[in-house]
Amino acid sequence: MLKFSRNYGFKAVKRDFQLLPEFKLKCGLEIHTQLNTRHKLFSYSTNDAFASANLPNHHASFFDVSLPGTQPKLNLEAILYATRLGLALKSNINLNSQFDRKHYFYGDQPLGFQITQHFSPFARGGSVELTKVLNGIDQEQIQIDITQLQIEQDTGKSVYKDSEKVSLIDLNRSNVPLIEMVTEPCFSDLKQIRSFIKKYQNLVRHLGISTGDLETGAMRVDVNLSVNNHCRVELKNLPNTSSIMNAIKFEYERQVDIIRNGLAKTLLAEPETRGWDGTSTVKLRSKETSIDYRYMPDAELPLVRLSADAVARVKASLPVLPDETIKLLMEKPYRLSLKDAKILTLNASGHGQQYTQKELLDFYLQAFNSALENNGEKANQRLLTNWIIHELLGDLNRLGLPLREAIAVVPPTKFAELVTLIQEEKISNASGKLLLFHILEQTRDGSLTQPADLHGIIEKFDLGARSVVDDEELLKVCSEILSSVTDPMMLSGITSGKRKNSLKYLVGQGMRLSQGRVKAKLFEDTFKKLLNANW
Amino acid sequence: MRTKLCTLLFTRSYRRSSIGPKFKDLAEIKQYVATPQWSINEFMEQDTNVQELPSVEMVERLLKLSGLPLQDAESLRSKLGHQLVFLDKLLTLDVKEDTDPKNARILPRSFKPLEFEDLVNAAENQIQDVSLGERSGSWESVKLANKKQDGFFVLRESLLKRK
Numbered sequence: 001m002l003k004f005s006r007n008y009g010f011k012a013v014k015r016d017f018q019l020l021p022e023f024k025l026k027c028g029l030e031i032h033t034q035l036n037t038r039h040k041l042f043s044y045s046t047n048d049a050f051a052s053a054n055l056p057n058h059h060a061s062f063f064d065v066s067l068p069g070t071q072p073k074l075n076l077e078a079i080l081y082a083t084r085l086g087l088a089l090k091s092n093i094n095l096n097s098q099f100d101r102k103h104y105f106y107g108d109q110p111l112g113f114q115i116t117q118h119f120s121p122f123a124r125g126g127s128v129e130l131t132k133v134l135n136g137i138d139q140e141q142i143q144i145d146i147t148q149l150q151i152e153q154d155t156g157k158s159v160y161k162d163s164e165k166v167s168l169i170d171l172n173r174s175n176v177p178l179i180e181m182v183t184e185p186c187f188s189d190l191k192q193i194r195s196f197i198k199k200y201q202n203l204v205r206h207l208g209i210s211t212g213d214l215e216t217g218a219m220r221v222d223v224n225l226s227v228n229n230h231c232r233v234e235l236k237n238l239p240n241t242s243s244i245m246n247a248i249k250f251e252y253e254r255q256v257d258i259i260r261n262g263l264a265k266t267l268l269a270e271p272e273t274r275g276w277d278g279t280s281t282v283k284l285r286s287k288e289t290s291i292d293y294r295y296m297p298d299a300e301l302p303l304v305r306l307s308a309d310a311v312a313r314v315k316a317s318l319p320v321l322p323d324e325t326i327k328l329l330m331e332k333p334y335r336l337s338l339k340d341a342k343i344l345t346l347n348a349s350g351h352g353q354q355y356t357q358k359e360l361l362d363f364y365l366q367a368f369n370s371a372l373e374n375n376g377e378k379a380n381q382r383l384l385t386n387w388i389i390h391e392l393l394g395d396l397n398r399l400g401l402p403l404r405e406a407i408a409v410v411p412p413t414k415f416a417e418l419v420t421l422i423q424e425e426k427i428s429n430a431s432g433k434l435l436l437f438h439i440l441e442q443t444r445d446g447s448l449t450q451p452a453d454l455h456g457i458i459e460k461f462d463l464g465a466r467s468v469v470d471d472e473e474l475l476k477v478c479s480e481i482l483s484s485v486t487d488p489m490m491l492s493g494i495t496s497g498k499r500k501n502s503l504k505y506l507v508g509q510g511m512r513l514s515q516g517r518v519k520a521k522l523f524e525d526t527f528k529k530l531l532n533a534n535w
Numbered sequence: 536m537r538t539k540l541c542t543l544l545f546t547r548s549y550r551r552s553s554i555g556p557k558f559k560d561l562a563e564i565k566q567y568v569a570t571p572q573w574s575i576n577e578f579m580e581q582d583t584n585v586q587e588l589p590s591v592e593m594v595e596r597l598l599k600l601s602g603l604p605l606q607d608a609e610s611l612r613s614k615l616g617h618q619l620v621f622l623d624k625l626l627t628l629d630v631k632e633d634t635d636p637k638n639a640r641i642l643p644r645s646f647k648p649l650e651f652e653d654l655v656n657a658a659e660n661q662i663q664d665v666s667l668g669e670r671s672g673s674w675e676s677v678k679l680a681n682k683k684q685d686g687f688f689v690l691r692e693s694l695l696k697r698k
Binding site: 037038039043044045046048055056057058059060061062063065067070075076077079080083095096098103104105106107112120158159165166167168169170171291292294297298299300301302303304305306307309310313314317 | 596600601602636637638639640641642643646648649650651653654655657658661662663664667668669670671672675676677679684685686687688689690691
């Protein structure tokens with residue numbers, strides 16, 4: 001028994017994990033996603049499971065806490081969200097689905113059953129495509145087939161207080177709408193799984209139906225795993241991507257060991273459910289202890305009958321999906337790198353951003369078109385992209401200013417004009433940064449509400465690039481900088497060419513003093529002249 | 536165990552109805568409808584001598600699944616047996632075989648399918664009902680509980696163990 005535990009229960013995952021060709025991994029995923037509808041699934045209490053973590057049971061109606069005599073009423077917004085997701089996954093929407101009761105007893109499920117869709121789920125079929133180019137998998141392209149989507153209610157939350165031998169129950173999460181999405185066992189390696197989760201996360205964020213965060217539990221992933229077609233093991237309680245990956249690695253190695261030792265017929269003969277404790281998978285349930293859920297139709301909820309026209313119109317209202325946008329941005333005339341195209345298309349996280357992805361993408365496309373109109377082929381697309389992604393987004397985050405407010409003062413056309421000024425060296429890069437930050441800061445403080453007059457501000461603060469620089473003045477400034485250097489080794493190193501990089505420090509000082517209006521090259525040449533550096 | 540329960544539920548003892556003479560007028564129909572043809576007690580008493588109680592093992596398993604205490608198992612066994620007889624009786628009644636089982640619910644069977652506008656306007660049209668406790672903080676749910684702690688309901692370990 002001791003040997004068994006050591007070999008098949010508690011061995012840590014090896015650092016140099018690899019899949020072995022003679023032991024085929026096969027996985028399917030079950031992903032639960034909380035929908036960010038305004039209200040809960042079967043009551044109109046506020047759907048806000050996380051923001052009020054300090055106020056337990058604050059968003060709980062009579063139905064959510066299961067007071068006797070209360071009845072469910074279906075929130076149609078959840079149906080809209082589920083339709084969006086089903087269509088985006090190319091699933092067949094069931095025009096006549098139904099809700100059923102899944103009975104089990106647990107403290108955070110006070111009804112004694114969960115309302116879910118067992119007999120006639122919301123959608124079946126569909127697929128997600130993963131490619132080497134867009135998703136970084138090893139294969140050129142694979143298709144992950146979707147089994148079904150079902151709508152169901154979330155449970156409450158238990159806070160275990162082992163020392164007090166009690167659990168504390170918070171029902172803020174009770175009855176929050178969830179979609180359970182089940183895939184076919186199409187995954188054969190870890191990269192595919194990681195890419196799929198990322199892509200699915202991006203999709204729900206793009207559709208605006210969920211934050212898609214694993215860390216908060218807004219998205220929860222269970223993995224069905226088998227090796228060489230032995231019985232599948234379901235892995236649960238995987239709170240983040242690294243847990244998912246480590247649990248799969250551990251479970252794969254555990255099963256490979258079992259097969260190698262000729263014990264598959266006994267130890268992998270029946271399906272079981274295992275949890276992840278942070279270092280190893282642990283058995284939760286086997287076939288003998290599996291729960292009899294006693295499913296029955298929920299007699300208190302009407303059938304979910306959708307008109308075909310409603311589905312067609314939801315389909316027509318879907319935004320362009322991320323893959324299509326990324327492909328578009330990587331082609332002519334945009335020619336963005338995959339990284340930049342993803343930044344403009346995909347939400348890095350479901351919340352806390354100063355813009356929606358659509359706002360940012362629209363801003364980019366309009367600024368791009370404006371730059372193209374003004375400068376034709378001379379327009380520097382790369383410069384524009386860098387300024388939007390790095391300077392604009394950086395400033396918005398620093399100032400906590402939403403993009404839609406910034407647009408009132410720096411509309412895309414104005415932004416393209418700013419980048420053109422920099423491209424044409426009418427203002428230096430550094431002055432451009434100062435100018436943009438100044439405008440956005442004024443916007444945040446409410447002192448600027450109309451589109452900014454770029455030329456007026458450049459003149460007012462004397463930000464224009466100096467095309468003609470007085471040589472004597474330049475020499476004076478550079479000499480002052482050199483006299484303030486306390487490390488003579490640095491200066492001799494520049495002269496000899498051994499410390500070429502130190503010259504950049506001096507140039508930086510010069511740029512700072514001139515507020516970026518003098519070209520770096522002029523400073524570089526002057527310092528080299530003063531230091532007799534002939535390299 | 537489950538199979539046994541299903542057998543108990545679905546063993547049908549058919550009782551065929553016969554076709555009587557034609558009704559002559561509306562009054563006769565009303566009179567017929569208003570006159571009970573059978574009594575519930577009589578109906579339930581039939582075949583009680585052959586009533587098969589669910590096994591103790593099955594009742595205990597159901598109680599465990601439902602998180603209920605086991606001490607009343609015997610009385611609940613008898614009640615469950617009685618309910619099963621009732622269900623068995625229901626199965627003897629004539630039903631339209633072409634009825635969609637999806638309609639087994641206490642709601643209208645025919646209703647207009649949901650349209651696009653119903654879905655997109657859903658959130659705007661939903662008003663939180665204070666009389667249903669839907670407005671956040673409008674009532675204190677834990678006040679109803681015997682045990683509470685810092686706004687949480689408290690679940691004792693003894694209950695957890697029976698999971």
